[in-house]
Amino acid sequence: MSSLPPHRRIDLAGLHAYADRESVYPGERIKFYVSSHTPYDIEIRRLGTVVGDRGSDTIVATQAQPRPMQQPVYPGSYIHAIGLQPGFVVNQITIECWVRPTVAGAWTGLVTQHDYPSACSFGLFLDPTLTPYFYLGDGAAWQQAGDCAAHLCLTPGTWHHVVGTWDGRTRCLYVDGQRSAANGFTGYVAGGVSPIRLGAYGNNGVADQFLDGDLAMPVIYTEALTASEVLGRFNDRGRTPPARPAFGCWPLDHREGVLAPDISDDARHGTMINNGTWNIGGPSFADAKVTQFSACRASVIMTPARQ
Numbered sequence: 001m002s003s004l005p006p007h008r009r010i011d012l013a014g015l016h017a018y019a020d021r022e023s024v025y026p027g028e029r030i031k032f033y034v035s036s037h038t039p040y041d042i043e044i045r046r047l048g049t050v051v052g053d054r055g056s057d058t059i060v061a062t063q064a065q066p067r068p069m070q071q072p073v074y075p076g077s078y079i080h081a082i083g084l085q086p087g088f089v090v091n092q093i094t095i096e097c098w099v100r101p102t103v104a105g106a107w108t109g110l111v112t113q114h115d116y117p118s119a120c121s122f123g124l125f126l127d128p129t130l131t132p133y134f135y136l137g138d139g140a141a142w143q144q145a146g147d148c149a150a151h152l153c154l155t156p157g158t159w160h161h162v163v164g165t166w167d168g169r170t171r172c173l174y175v176d177g178q179r180s181a182a183n184g185f186t187g188y189v190a191g192g193v194s195p196i197r198l199g200a201y202g203n204n205g206v207a208d209q210f211l212d213g214d215l216a217m218p219v220i221y222t223e224a225l226t227a228s229e230v231l232g233r234f235n236d237r238g239r240t241p242p243a244r245p246a247f248g249c250w251p252l253d254h255r256e257g258v259l260a261p262d263i264s265d266d267a268r269h270g271t272m273i274n275n276g277t278w279n280i281g282g283p284s285f286a287d288a289k290v291t292q293f294s295a296c297r298a299s300v301i302m303t304p305a306r307q
Contacts (some may be wrong), residue, residue, distance in 0.1 A: 004273060005080055005195070009072040013037050015280055016071075017114055032144045035071035039064075042193035076210030077276035078200035079260045081268045083113040083284045084121065084191025085199060086139055093189065093247075094103060094165045095124050095134070096230075097198075098283045101156050101213040101263065104130045109133045109199070110162065111218045115194035115202030117142045123201060124187060126211075130154040134164030134173045139192025149175050150180040159216075159283040159301040167224035177234030179227060196220070198260070198270060207273070214280040220247040237284035255279045 017034040024030045041064050048056025095111050112123030120137040132150040150173050154160045163174040171185040198218050199211040217238040221244045246264040260270035
């Protein structure tokens with residue numbers, strides 16, 4: 001997994017094995033992949049004619065492995081893009097996305113340039129109760145004053161529009177077109193060493209806190225949207241890319257591949273990490289009105305579960 005950016009890993013104890021196919025024809029090759037923390041013996045059998053009777057099987061190969069290898073697992077998928085560079089001062093900002101969370105239970109990142117606890121620039125997040133948070137920081141250590149929390153929780157399995165705005169003085173957090181929280185913030189906001197992650201944020205230098213759900217139309221604007229503009233974006237249901245200048249806008253309308261193009265002038269093209277799923281019906285998709293042969297009207301990335 002050397003091609004991955006730094007990523008949370010899980011080292012599995014025990015013996016785990018699988019084959020690259022269920023069966024082979026005579027003369028074909030079959031591969032077995034094994035992860036084990038303890039020595040083991042492997043025995044390959046050709047199935048006999050009596051179902052469930054191992055005595056009718058034929059042993060075709062045996063092998064002892066006194067020096068096993070333990071293979072780590074890298075859970076979670078997200079999109080990785082180049083962040084705003086250290087020292088780049090942000091005077092205004094808006095972060096927008098549509099999200100359909102699957103389950104509650106852990107902190108997750110939506111649209112972030114944030115590596116907790118030492119490289120925290122900005123981002124939209126969900127806490128373990130699916131309450132949205134909007135963070136602003138200077139790209140260095142996390143500060144509690146940088147957090148702004150909504151006064152409601154999102155509903156699992158439902159599309160929600162989440163937007164954080166800051167005009168240099170007042171920070172606002174909107175959910176589904178309505179302002180849910182606001183407070184004064186005149187702190188220093190800047191880029192940092194952390195990358196931009198869509199569907200995750202960093203934890204102690206590695207990608208972690210992956211979104212369990214779907215994400216659509218994430219945007220990082222260079223300006224603060226007004227309340228009426230946020231409402232207009234909510235009513236648009238993720239159909240239209242924004243007209244305002246942006247540090248990055250990823251429509252996520254690809255059907256395959258690992259590239260997530262950024263249509264802003266900054267061209268912060270993202271890379272899909274760990275095989276997320278493209279082309280899930282987005283917030284404007286009415287599945288009850290569309291037959292199985294019709295085109296999907298909105299496309300998003302779905303990130304697999306954290307575990």
